[in-house]
């Protein structure tokens with residue numbers, strides 16, 4: 001005879017207990033033992049729908065968190081061996097048997113003795129057995145079943161990762177997603193709505209919205225401008241029970257920062273800048289600063305500066321100071337007060353970066369007025385280097401040439417000239433202090449020095465510190481002041497039987513004067529020898545290029 005374990009279904013706080021196993025189902029359980037479960041009317045329906053997927057028969061349910069005055073009845077075991085008068089008892093073993101779960105040996109009623117927490121332990125596996133009450137002899141093999149702890153909504157949603165920070169570009173379109181938050185709920189996600197979360201926004205409207213299901217936070221207002229307000233605090237609530245009243249809720253904060261886009265033009269701090277620049281300001285040095293402000297930040301606030309009008313001669317340039325974003329006006333060419341005393345430039349600042357579709361790059365213009373300030377300038381020579389020539393052996397006081405310098409200042413001073421004596425140690429030259437005329441002070445010899453490169457100073461009469469210098473390169477020109485000389489001393493030997501036409505000696509000559517090569521010499525016998533018919537001197541044909549050698553020949 002087989003043993004059948006039956007479950008009486010309990011529900012706390014349930015209205016009724018309902019046996020759900022009909023006879024046909026009882027037979028379906030077949031086997032030696034069976035436990036069947038349900039926990040109330042609604043649950044009974046759920047059980048039926050479960051039945052379609054596969055009958056789960058050997059489990060019982062008990063509600064978590066129940067803390068009534070009496071132990072809660074979980075269910076009842078029953079066997080058909082239990083017919084009146086037979087001496088049997090029910091024995092319970094397994095997880096929590098005797099501690100959490102107690103069985104009435106006679107009736108088979110199982111009670112939960114303690115309050116249970118599904119989130120701590122969701123199910124217990126136990127075995128039940130029917131034994132002879134006198135002998136403890138098993139009347140059946142033990143049968144295993146499960147007690148499931150049934151969820152109640154005792155856990156609120158929680159935002160584990162919050163608080164959140166997020167950023168989104170300013171001016172983003174309505175509906176642009178900003179970020180997503182996630183809440184978790186420890187309650188049973190598959191049973192009931194205890195873990196079904198719905199999100200709503202408590203703070204942050206009308207700027208942001210939240211999708212109730214996905215918890216995606218989105219832009220809800222058109223044209224949010226970083227330059228107006230940069231940071232927003234959004235509070236999001238998650239509520240379980242599908243958001244219905246009675247559900248539990250949790251909140252989190254999302255700090256949303258708007259990031260910059262280039263939506264602001266540069267703007268000059270003034271529409272007119274005026275600078276006074278001394279005419280002797282060195283090239284590349286700053287003559288003034290302009291600044292275009294931009295309400296954007298970072299690269300979006302960067303500008304380049306350009307001169308777009310008024311600088312046809314290319315006198316100026318504007319570069320950007322990368323630290324301060326100022327435009328530095330610099331000189332490209334020297335100014336000259338005496339030529340031009342004022343400039344009016346139009347400068348432009350242009351954003352370096354332009355947002356696609358923004359209508360940029362943004363720009364602004366300003367006027368820059370430059371007044372050239374007169375500086376006391378030193379004299380200026382008509383040439384930086386003078387090249388003069390003088391014949392060697394020219395007489396003393398010969399005028400070699402002239403230098404000229406003038407004071408460029410509008411109130412031009414007279415100029416005096418001097419030779420820097422350390423460039424003319426031997427005082428070979430003089431200069432007329434008033435007119436710059438250079439004359440010869442001592443005779444020159446080209447063959448000693450071919451060049452005399454001297455320095456001449458011009459000094460303003462009005463201010464002796466205002467001086468400048470020029471180089472005067474004096475070249476000494478050759479005149480033929482050197483006689484030819486024989487290259488050697490010649491000593492010739494002649495045999496007695498020398499024949500007419502025989503060459504006795506070849507002679508040649510050199511000359512110190514220019515040119516070093518290619519002098520043309522004439523050779524003659526000295527007058528004493530002219531009466532001697534026995535010797536003659538002859539040109540050496542074909543030997544011209546070799547220093548004009550000539551032959552002494554027997555006549």
Ligand SMILES: *[C@@H]1O[C@H](CO)[C@@H](O)[C@H](O)[C@H]1NC(C)=O
Pocket residue numbers: 451452453473
């Ligand atoms: C003097 O100046 C000339 C021309 O510049 C140059 O050719 C020459 O070498 C210089 N001579 C000396 C001695 O500096």
Ligand SMILES: *[C@@H]1O[C@H](CO)[C@@H](O)[C@H](O)[C@H]1NC(C)=O
Pocket residue numbers: 376463464465466
């Ligand atoms: C003379 O010139 C020097 C050099 O440029 C300048 O420093 C000085 O102030 C001038 N003196 C006068 C009296 O102008």
Ligand SMILES: *[C@@H]1O[C@H](CO)[C@@H](O)[C@H](O)[C@H]1NC(C)=O
Pocket residue numbers: 531532533534
């Ligand atoms: C020239 O030579 C002849 C014959 O050798 C000799 O007699 C004569 O004295 C010479 N003349 C002179 C001027 O040496």
